[in-house]
Amino acid sequence: MPSMIHMQDRLTALNKAALSGAWAPADAVDWRMTPRRPDWLLPGDFAALTGQLLRGETLAADICHRLQDLVKGALRESFRIQEEEERRHIDLLNRYIEKLNCAAQPSRMTEVFSKTLGWQGDAAALVLINNVVLEAEALTLYRAIETALGCPLFRGIAMRISKDEARHVRLGQMILDTILENMPLDERIGIFVWIRDQWRKTALAALDEYSAALRAVCGIEDRAFLQARWATHQASFSRCGFLPASIMAGL
Numbered sequence: 001m002p003s004m005i006h007m008q009d010r011l012t013a014l015n016k017a018a019l020s021g022a023w024a025p026a027d028a029v030d031w032r033m034t035p036r037r038p039d040w041l042l043p044g045d046f047a048a049l050t051g052q053l054l055r056g057e058t059l060a061a062d063i064c065h066r067l068q069d070l071v072k073g074a075l076r077e078s079f080r081i082q083e084e085e086e087r088r089h090i091d092l093l094n095r096y097i098e099k100l101n102c103a104a105q106p107s108r109m110t111e112v113f114s115k116t117l118g119w120q121g122d123a124a125a126l127v128l129i130n131n132v133v134l135e136a137e138a139l140t141l142y143r144a145i146e147t148a149l150g151c152p153l154f155r156g157i158a159m160r161i162s163k164d165e166a167r168h169v170r171l172g173q174m175i176l177d178t179i180l181e182n183m184p185l186d187e188r189i190g191i192f193v194w195i196r197d198q199w200r201k202t203a204l205a206a207l208d209e210y211s212a213a214l215r216a217v218c219g220i221e222d223r224a225f226l227q228a229r230w231a232t233h234q235a236s237f238s239r240c241g242f243l244p245a246s247i248m249a250g251l
């Protein structure tokens with residue numbers, strides 16, 4: 001299988017690049033800075049948004065942990081490295097939240113995420129939800145919050161994290177090229193429907209809990225937000241060869 005051999009080489013190179021660029025949370029940004037909150041943003045909304053980022057990073061780390069039991073070889077090493085990186089992102093956010101001095105509130109997203117983690121089918125579903133959907137949401141949210149806050153400390157954190165997340169998106173594409181190769185259409189449709197369900201529950205929980213904060217920081221309205229975000233993910237699914245747009249439109 002030439003494509004499998006080719007993928008192993010590409011994965012090994014990507015793993016090497018990740019390891020050579022490893023960084024420590026204590027040195028990643030200048031921790032002498034203090035968080036800057038715009039006057040118009042309530043402290044509770046500030047804490048809610050960073051808490052949401054923290055939950056997303058925790059889900060990503062936990063999915064990577066699970067994936068290490070479902071795959072082998074260089075791919076297992078890729079997810080080991082990605083888990084380490086996601087745990088570093090958690091560390092950065094925890095340090096930032098500690099400086100905000102405002103504890104994150106419990107969220108019903110935790111319940112949705114535990115169902116996501118409980119997926120029992122093909123590893124491709126977890127790769128799609130993690131390295132396509134979750135990474136895209138993270139990149140969008142970090143960018144939006146960074147722009148709205150104008151906080152130099154958060155900007156440093158977001159830049160550091162986004163570099164890793166962009167590599168995780170590339171990793172996902174590389175893996176999907178191969179693991180989707182022989183997957184029958186009905187299995188793909190089953191995975192698509194499950195991902196859409198998980199995403200929708202997560203998005204609705206986020207809007208329910210953080211609507212005011214999301215509207216203030218990201219400037220979004222609920223329906224437009226849902227439409228735009230899901231359209232982005234469907235476009236990614238089509239681009240990575242998971243399902244054609246014409247089939248997804250009818251599901």
Ligand SMILES: [Fe+2]
Binds near residue numbers: 161
């Ligand atoms: Fe991350």
Ligand SMILES: [Fe+2]
Binds near residue numbers: 060086135164165168
């Ligand atoms: Fe990531």
